[in-house]
Amino acid sequence: MRGRYVLSEAALGLWRNVTMTIAMIITMAVSLAILGASGLMFMQVDKMRDLYYAQVEVRIFLAEDVTEEERAELDAALAADPLVDSYSFQTSEEAYEEFRRLFEEDAPDLVEVTTPERLPESFQVHLTDPEQFAVIDQRYGSAPGVDEVVDQAGLVEQIFSILNAAQTMALLTAAIMAAAALMLVGNVIQVAAYSKRREVAVMKLVGAPNWFIQTPFVLEAVVAGLLGALVAFAALVAGKAFLLDGPLEPLTVLLTPVPWRNVLLTLPALAAIGAVVSAITGWITLRFYLKK
Amino acid sequence: MTKTYPKAARPSLDDVDVAIDKGEFVFFIGPSGSGKSTIIKLLLREITPTRGRVVVNNRDVGSMRSWRIPTFRRSIGCVFQDFRLLPNRTAYENVAFALEVIGRSQSVARRVVPEVLELVGLGGKEHRYPHELSGGEQQRVAVARAFVNRPLVLLADEPTGNLDPDTSIEIMRLLDRINRTGTTVVMVTHDSNIVNQMRRRVIEIESGRVVRDQPRGVYG
Numbered sequence: 483m484r485g486r487y488v489l490s491e492a493a494l495g496l497w498r499n500v501t502m503t504i505a506m507i508i509t510m511a512v513s514l515a516i517l518g519a520s521g522l523m524f525m526q527v528d529k530m531r532d533l534y535y536a537q538v539e540v541r542i543f544l545a546e547d548v549t550e551e552e553r554a555e556l557d558a559a560l561a562a563d564p565l566v567d568s569y570s571f572q573t574s575e576e577a578y579e580e581f582r583r584l585f586e587e588d589a590p591d592l593v594e595v596t597t598p599e600r601l602p603e604s605f606q607v608h609l610t611d612p613e614q615f616a617v618i619d620q621r622y623g624s625a626p627g628v629d630e631v632v633d634q635a636g637l638v639e640q641i642f643s644i645l646n647a648a649q650t651m652a653l654l655t656a657a658i659m660a661a662a663a664l665m666l667v668g669n670v671i672q673v674a675a676y677s678k679r680r681e682v683a684v685m686k687l688v689g690a691p692n693w694f695i696q697t698p699f700v701l702e703a704v705v706a707g708l709l710g711a712l713v714a715f716a717a718l719v720a721g722k723a724f725l726l727d728g729p730l731e732p733l734t735v736l737l738t739p740v741p742w743r744n745v746l747l748t749l750p751a752l753a754a755i756g757a758v759v760s761a762i763t764g765w766i767t768l769r770f771y772l773k774k
Numbered sequence: 775m776t777k778t779y780p781k782a783a784r785p786s787l788d789d790v791d792v793a794i795d796k797g798e799f800v801f802f803i804g805p806s807g808s809g810k811s812t813i814i815k816l817l818l819r820e821i822t823p824t825r826g827r828v829v830v831n832n833r834d835v836g837s838m839r840s841w842r843i844p845t846f847r848r849s850i851g852c853v854f855q856d857f858r859l860l861p862n863r864t865a866y867e868n869v870a871f872a873l874e875v876i877g878r879s880q881s882v883a884r885r886v887v888p889e890v891l892e893l894v895g896l897g898g899k900e901h902r903y904p905h906e907l908s909g910g911e912q913q914r915v916a917v918a919r920a921f922v923n924r925p926l927v928l929l930a931d932e933p934t935g936n937l938d939p940d941t942s943i944e945i946m947r948l949l950d951r952i953n954r955t956g957t958t959v960v961m962v963t964h965d966s967n968i969v970n971q972m973r974r975r976v977i978e979i980e981s982g983r984v985v986r987d988q989p990r991g992v993y994g
Contacts, residue, residue, distance in 0.1 A: 487874065680861075683858065684858060684871065684872065684875075684919075685875045686844075686847070687818075687847065687852055687858070688847065688848065688872040688875060688919070688923070689843075689844040689845060689847035689848035689850075689876055690844060690875035691876075691877075692841070692844060694875060694877075695875075
């Protein structure tokens, strides 16, 4: 009986103040959706890092006037180097083939004026640890017959620093939205407590237990938090279904695809965060508001 | 016992030492601002004494842990000048509310509430809303609500303050009847008529001090 009272009071409280309730749910949902999205991104970043570094290589371009001995010496040095995982040699012809494959469609003129001789020979080196580029550069950069050592990891790092910045921005936005959402929660609880001040006064007077007085209010906050989480989850599912698997599909070349399992995993996480944070906010508000 | 409110120049109650026996009927009288209402607040544990002790039913109320307060208040009934009824509930529902929120079942309420409404003389008006009742009838509902848990003590803070003299006397008869069931009644008032008619113990307070404590007293 008392359980039913608590539930109906909570529902009534949310309904009585319905515009504020909706505002609270929307801000909560936006905040949780951004949080969920950056959570998903966070899960991807590690995977992307592994994937990228597996493909990343260091190129040692040889000078045009490199001699047979110099090339053989480099070959031997690379073969013996513990930092080198694997390496291959690319002749000028092979470099030209690759060049043609890459630019034939977009820049046929460029391909026309380029001859194989103009493209340098190179060693393509996979490092055991991609972070060790500096050592490789030092070791081979000034070796005889070497023109230049180029590290693709530098490019990768740029991509990651962009991703990191985007993520920080997202988290900051989520935090600001969360602050707004929690202020709305506090406000909704205050309005609810005010509109029920007579009941609360009588309940205190006749000795109703504190949990009984407070639970309907806290429950209001929790329900709003859960609804916000549900809306946020729906937004993430829609984003995955209609954006990532839709028009943004080609992006998977650059970003690893987000698996459905991770998207579904955000529901319990967001629901728990939404409910617990709202409950704590509601409870703290009550402590200030229902004192005595 | 002394109670000083923060920022107050002098104590609201200064070194008041009063003992009230079980089953007594006591008036606290005195002019406005003399500290009468502070006594009710102390007895309800809405506030705690600055110095000294407040003991109700052998319990030191001042040092009571806050989570014990709800249980403590169930042993005390309270009536106010402004009735404090819930406007959107009928007489029956107002009384039943007091039972429900402390966990009594509806079947208990169905048995006890009509009984107590009959006792206060509201038989037949159970389903009226407060705005459909006269001031005296509203106060009867409030008394019924205060008494429905059979408290050991009934506190009344100017219960006749909003009522005309005839109605006031009816309410006093009701409180007297409740007192005869063994309930201690502590009433704060400045209604001299009533005090003179009842001839019960009178404790007069002035500027926070007890200036008179007289069995079967009159209003100064």
